[in-house]
Amino acid sequence: MDERARHLLKSLIEQHIAKGVPVGSRQLVRDAGLNISPATVRNVMADLEDEGYLISPHTSAGRIPTHVGYRFFVDALLRVVPLSAESHRLLVHRIGFRAPDTEQVLHAATGILSELTRMAGFVRVPRRATRILRHVDFIALHEREVLAIFVTDKGDVENRLIRTEHPFGAAELAQAANFFNATYGGRPLQDVIHNLQRDLQQSRHEMDRILRSAMALGMEMLEEDQQRMLIEGEFQWLDMPELAGSERLRELLAAVRQKRDLVHLLDESMRGSEVRLFIGEESGYAPLSDCSVVSAPYSVDGEVVGVLGVIGPMRMPYQQIIPLVDGTAQLLGRALSQS
Amino acid sequence: MDERARHLLKSLIEQHIAKGVPVGSRQLVRDAGLNISPATVRNVMADLEDEGYLISPHTSAGRIPTHVGYRFFVDALLRVVPLSAESHRLLVHRIGFRAPDTEQVLHAATGILSELTRMAGFVRVPRRATRILRHVDFIALHEREVLAIFVTDKGDVENRLIRTEHPFGAAELAQAANFFNATYGGRPLQDVIHNLQRDLQQSRHEMDRILRSAMALGMEMLEEDQQRMLIEGEFQWLDMPELAGSERLRELLAAVRQKRDLVHLLDESMRGSEVRLFIGEESGYAPLSDCSVVSAPYSVDGEVVGVLGVIGPMRMPYQQIIPLVDGTAQLLGRALSQS
DNA sequence: ACTGGCACTCATGATGGTTGAGTGCCAAGG
């Protein structure tokens, strides 16, 4: 593909992103500022269509980019602009400092993402496997119900009701908690789980039952957040013509509620450390075949623990969205690292 | 209004709810099973329109009920059918037993409400003012950050990060927690707040700082859930023709996200103990002027603590929806009362 | 290699007629 073709492709995609309608040769030649005739442009466009970058919705409309076209655009043609001062100020204001509660920070990040990009924003909740276990408490709630509370070094609190086979007294539970804190406190949760499994096989003393339950709880804790993600601003999709056909929209909403496959997709994008794009069919996930996902992993204390981003139609202003997602990821990571 | 007019009104509204289109004299006379002519029916309908029960969308369409018409319908004409065995079974299955986590039960209730009614479902989180304080824990997280954890008798756990002016040692915090538990444990949260306020004014000993913080935390705890409500299934509104005009829908979604006025409306409906309907403009809340809200308060241990219900277009099958909302409220109350 | 010309396509929007369900009103009949 020669320089002129690249320029035309870039111009076409930019114009389509801006206007949302198919772009024809006349429009394009005017916008691109080249001194050639529409007929020439048509030839070039025909070539680009053959190579899979463009497609015509019908014979006599202009052309729109395919997912291949968008991919080439973002990889080779797009020059990302730095985050505007205004946006950066807003981001900092909303998530720049540590809120008292992790959940609140995540919420704020999801919300601001959605507002600034005018797409649906999502945040995968941070993995807790590497968090340090700070404190454990067992509280007898009723006859055979024990409330277990875990606290991590970042102040995240997780609790679970455990039904036990036999009643536990307050003293027993206090003893168990003391033992638990002394033995496993100050270690990363993943180590705690691992050690618990090992220890439980070896010793079988009085505390076994409650410890076993606690282990199950710990497991759940680590497993549960595999599924969790926040998503907000789906309503932004309402006035996007390419998704408006309520058939498509319903499907998308259902898929997003389902979350499972989505989470799988995102986990994959946590491997890198950069902004990542899934354009159209690239996600390999049918309900998203008309959509793009822009995601960026975020890190706490230098370790990637989650991923956030936006979901919208393929036609999105990547130029602004990429730095926004990137910036949000960085600020969220920083906010969660504080304290 | 004579018997025949009532019968016709009932028939018309039922038909309109079923079909969604304006009902004309011919249709109506066929459906109502009366042995009178369409012309007669037209006269009756004209009267009903004069009295404000009906309205014509345009000259040559049939008639549809106004909010006044619906109100008369539900108050005087509707005979509520008992919950179907099938629905009841489903409800019990989803929220009939206590899940380990209050949040999960609330979620389940919101979800099943939305599914069964095919409207958006909401649940106002239970007031905790009357819950018994079971346990308090203060954990030093960092230099001047204390994590405070409250546990109520139902196993609800609330935590808040408190930034203190001066550092606290672990021993100090343990002492404070012991004192706190001994003094205020076993009392309803509202009493705790009250007593804290009183006690803080009287005594000004060493613990003042942490107790003052604890008091602030307690306040927050009780105030925060004034705003909280879960809402789910807004997407059901997508294929309701009367809301489809994306203008209206946007407005509604925005209003529902905002929640504030909605919560105010619902708090009012917590006073009674019965199912309550706000039809159209009755809510006095502009974005809901085309919608109805069906709500029912739910009780824990015999005391009303929250309210749940559905939001949808005025045209909803009240006959089925009212018992569904009612039944959900009862089961949710029961589920939260257990344990 | 580029360009102008040409025939062709097709979504869009305007026009207009038809249909059908529905209305209000009136005069006649029980």
Added chain:
DNA sequence: CCTTGGCACTCAACCATCATGAGTGCCAGT
């Protein structure tokens, strides 16, 4: 006085037709 049939009128919805205009592919000439 209520009810009814009749009648003229209204209006959304549907359909077909047509013009418009933006756009295309192809070809022959520079």
